[in-house]
């Protein structure tokens with residue numbers, strides 16, 4: 293269809309780097325993501341589903357289900373044929389997109405996006421159902437190996453065992469494995485913690501598999517192929533969340549009336565602060581993970597971690613309105629800059645929504661390079677030997 297006469301121009305067009313083609317087409321908002329650039333699709337607008345690989349000279353939109361080289365990109369964005377794309381790149385005519393084709397594509401892309409959202413929503417509902425099933429099957433944790441596990445880590449509860457911590461003696465470690473789908477990698481004793489959303493509903497469970505032979509130690513997870521670690525050499529995690537954790541927290545103590553909340557990421561960290569007995573009236577809730585405590589952060593060009601909350605993230609966690617003082621515990625063993633930025637983002641979000649004009653949020657850092665629970669365990673050991 294191109295004819296021999298086009299050969300020279302075709303070569304010329306193919307020689308134009310695809311990022312330059314993208315710039316000429318006015319494609320904006322692309323961000324570097326590894327070897328590729330990602331951003332909103334110029335045709336369907338789908339976020340983070342459109343990507344360009346400059347090294348390979350290819351683009352792809354997973355929603356539009358379209359992709360190819362620079363010439364293909366012109367056809368894709370301008371809804372034109374090959375010859376017109378060639379004219380556009382090396383040349384002559386001013387090519388305007390065909391409105392009928394654009395409209396048809398848009399409708400198709402919107403339908404695909406709608407389908408994707410529905411599938412996502414169904415998966416989320418299924419995950420929440422699973423989480424509640426696990427929760428209802430579990431026994432109270434008091435007097436079980438879950439209590440022993442925490443006690444061996446220096447964590448106990450001065451005002452009574454939290455009803456949010458339960459135990460299952462032989463709980464399957466369900467996880468995806470390539471070629472097999474989601475399967476039980478292994479089974480074992482597991483602490484089950486309730487992730488409750490702002491309304492107090494359980495939408496997630498946090499699971500910690502531990503080792504009965506070695507008190508206070510997490511279980512060694514063995515993959516279906518017998519491996520103990522992932523490709524990067526990192527041990528398979530012994531903790532896993534099932535359900536929808538967004539906006540949830542693990543409530544180790546009731547809210548109380550002090551207006552003070554102390555929150556660490558994990559049950560062990562938050563529980564360590566609680567067992568220290570420093571602020572006995574405060575509410576001690578575990579935030580599950582840093583990302584959940586921070587919510588989505590604003591992307592500021594040129595800054596890796598802005599530390600500013602993206603207030604459009606409506607489902608992000610924030611403390612109940614009665615809280616006027618929020619303390620985040622920073623563990624020293626993770627990436628300090630990223631961690632701090634995330635905690636600041638969460639505190640800023642809390643301050644923004646707080647009805648208290650004198651709301652205060654701050655970060656309590658564990659000693660450098662240490663995790664609060666490690667410090668706690670050392671203290672407990674020293675006290676025991678003194």
Ligand SMILES: [Zn+2]
Pocket residue numbers: 333334335336337338342353354355356357401
């Ligand atoms: Zn698209």
